[in-house]
Structure formats: C-alpha cells, structure tokens
Amino acid sequence: MQGFIDSLLATTTTGLSRELAYLGGMIGFGALVVFGFILPMAGITSWLERRVWAKIQSRVGPNRVGPGGFLQWLADGLKNLLKEDVIPEAADPTLFRLAPYIVVAGFVAAFVAIPFAGSLIIADLNIGILYISAVTSLVVVGILMAGWSSNNRWSMLGGIRSASQIISYEIPAGLSVFPVVLLSGTLSMQGIIENQGWAPVDWHMFHSPFTLAAFLMSYIALLAEGNRTPFDLPEAESELVAGFATEYSGMRSLLFFLAEWGNLYVIGAIMATLFMGGWQVPAFTDNVVLLTVAQFGMFFAKTYFWVFVAMWIRATLPRVRVDQLMSLCWKYMVPIAMVNMFGTALVMVVIPEGSRLMSYALCGLMLFGLVRFGRRVNYHLKRSRRYDTVGAIMPV
C-alpha cells in the first residue's frame, strides 16, 4: 500500500503528513475491501455456487431474479432481513448474540493480510501467513459459542464436532505451509509471492515433488477447516439439522453462511499466494495502474479457480464419516505433511539453488495429467450427449 501512496503523493510531502497518508490509505482501502468487496463477493459466490451445482447436476438453478438469476443473492439477503429474529428462551442470550460477531470478525480480519495486487494490500504484515492462520481460528470460538449457547442438542453436537474437526485439520494445514516458508524465508504474503515468478515453473508448487504434495495437502486441509464438503459434518443437514446454526434465524443465520462463502475466497487466496505465484504477471508495461489491474485480474482468477473447485467437489462428492474424517487427518495427513516439510528441507540443503529440470518435469507431469483429465471429461460429455438424443427420440 505504501508504494502505491508514494506514487500518488508529491515527492515534497514528508514526515508526519506522509505517515498520516499511509494510515489513511490503509484504513480507507480496508473499508473499501470490507464493504465493497467482501460483502458482494460472498453473496455472488452463493449465487454462483448454486448455478454451478445446477449445471453439474443437470438442473436449472436460480434464474428468476435479474439476468441469469444474478441478483438472487440480494433477494436472499432482503428476505432474511424481513424475517423474525427469534432467540430461544432457554438459550444464553449474551453468547447467542455474540457468536456471529466472532465468526464474521474471524474471516474479515484475514483479509488484512491477503494481497490483491503488487501494491494493493491493506497491510503487508511481516507475519502474514501466521496471522491469517491465527485469525481464521477465531471462527472455531464463534462456532463453539453458537453451538453451546443455543442450548440445543443438535447445535451442541455440531459445535463440538466442528471444533474438533477444525483444530485437527489445523495441524496438516499449518505443517503444509512450512515448505513455502522454507523456500521463501519469510512469512509475509507479498514476500512469498515475490519469491515466485509468473511462469508456472517458478511457482512454489513445482519446486520439488514434496511441495507438490504439500500443495494438495494444504487444499484438503483448508477445505476441512472451512467446513466444506466432503468435510461438512458440523452442519450436516440430514443428521444435525444444520448443526450449530439450528437455532439461528433471520440475519444472524445468514451471517454464518456469509462467513462460510467468504472463507472460500480466503482458501483460494491462500492457495494462490503460497503455491501458485499470486499476482505475478509478466512485466508487459510500465504503467502502474494498468499493471495493478492485470495483477488483480491474475490473482482473482487464480483464487476463483480454487473457489470453483470447492464448488465442484461439493456438487460431486458425498460426505465422509466422522471416524474417516479423523483418521484421514491424524493417520495420513499429519505424517505426509511432516514428510513434505523434511523432504523440502532436504532438497534445499542438497541443491540450494533448486533444480530447473525437476521443476520442468513436474510441470510437464501436471500438464500431462490435466490433458488426460480433459480428454476423460470430453469423452463423458460426448457419451452423455449421445444418451440425450436417445431420450429425445424416446421420451422417458
């Protein structure tokens, strides 16, 4: 943010007024991000998610409000605004009211350290990634609070399940960050991105096989931390009637879901930053504004790709069982994450400058896998179209 303000201010401004301009810029940009980006983005993600599921499951999805149902999220918000706000008599009223604040604060605070472009970040904290994993843990407190204060057995179970799940998956998620921190030697989000290049071979995920594995571990662990399918046991509708959110009505219940969709963006942004080169674009122009726009577009595209994959997974996979969830975490992901960390460290001490050949090989392997996958999808699409024509001739 400071470099951006420097380029705007006259060179003569110095001292206190410059410090004030930095502070004002950071806070102003923070307000813009919170009110102008997070809220619409979380809403639009909810609409997009339903559209994506509908497409995958051969349904139509919300298509009435606005073009293609685009304004559905506003309609949903309005509808929740006009509902009665009920607090059960048996509940603990203070904690019941406090829980949404904690949950929303937990995910909004993460956006402070999430970069949007080279110079667009609210505050480039030097402990960036540690800060993000710390504040997103606040959500656990909020969920536990919501579950306990509802005085409802379903909510209680959902809250406790959620807490045990999130804290368990925090271990592999935390360990999977280490390969990246080892490579870049900094915790700052911008520093991690600057350590990579715009070309896929320069991304952290292709440094060695261990970082590629850490990348996959990281995504799985983050999905579990965000209570997403296939790890959405805390809010399992069919067993726990929405879990910790059972007793919440009106706007308060919507705030929990706002946090969930907002968290999706945080997950995508972490993946893009740590492993995929973040906002790095080839230096094609000297124009700062144009470059910033390109960087923002790049970062947003990478982030939204992971948001889309999360939607895709939710539309495809069934939920795991609770014992499978726990053994996956403690018996598989924790050891694998440890091996990844030491593998990366070993590669770094054996070949300190890194091996381009290995990066190219891994990149090629990934490309090969993607092409195979694309052909497979294409084959199945063709097959399903053939059956569609049969259905048209002989309606069932």
Next chain:
Amino acid sequence: MSDYIPVFFTLVFAAVIVAVMVSLNRILGPRTEANAIKDAVFECGNEPTGTAWGVRFAIKFYLVALLFIVFDVEVVFMYPWAVIFRELGWFGFVEMMVFMGILVVGYMYAWRKGALEWR
C-alpha cells in the same frame, strides 16, 4: 507497529457489518407475540427435555484437544526455524530432525495407545 492499526479497524468494520444487519433485521422483521412453542429449542418436534448443557459428550473430543495442543505448540516452534533455514543449512536440518524425532516418538506412542482411533 502502525501495520497493526488497520487490523483493529477491520475488526471494527466487521462488527459494524454484524451490528447493522442484525439491527436492520430487528427493525424490519415482524414481531409476533412470544409463546411457549415458538421459544422452545428445536428437537425434531418433540418437547425438549432438560437442557443441552447437561449432555455429556465423548472423551475422544478431549483427546483430540490434547493432541492439538502438543502439535500446535510444535508448529509454533518451527516458524522461526523455517524463516532462517537457508542460512542454517545442514546444521538447521539436523537440529530439526532431532526435535522432530522426539516428537515422532510421542506421536507413535499416541498412535500405539489408540489415541488416534475414533471409537
């Protein structure tokens, strides 16, 4: 330190979002008269018996919390090591191997004792 001022302001903004939305809901939403059925907690249509706060939950949740404490403290110790790893080289690698070796012994003990089983 001035980097952390925006963190405070962002938390204030988050609180503003929740406060505004909830109070708008209070103002715009309907208010029907309270009655025993509406104010009861949901229990699949049954009348709720007692409170949920007396429910005892399984010991395995405590085990998970204990394991989490052990591993999370370990992760915190590794952050400074990871940041300066390039300067440390082989020395840092061996040192951390020893540290992790001790931890892995504890991890294997927990595994053999069945603390990782979900029964």
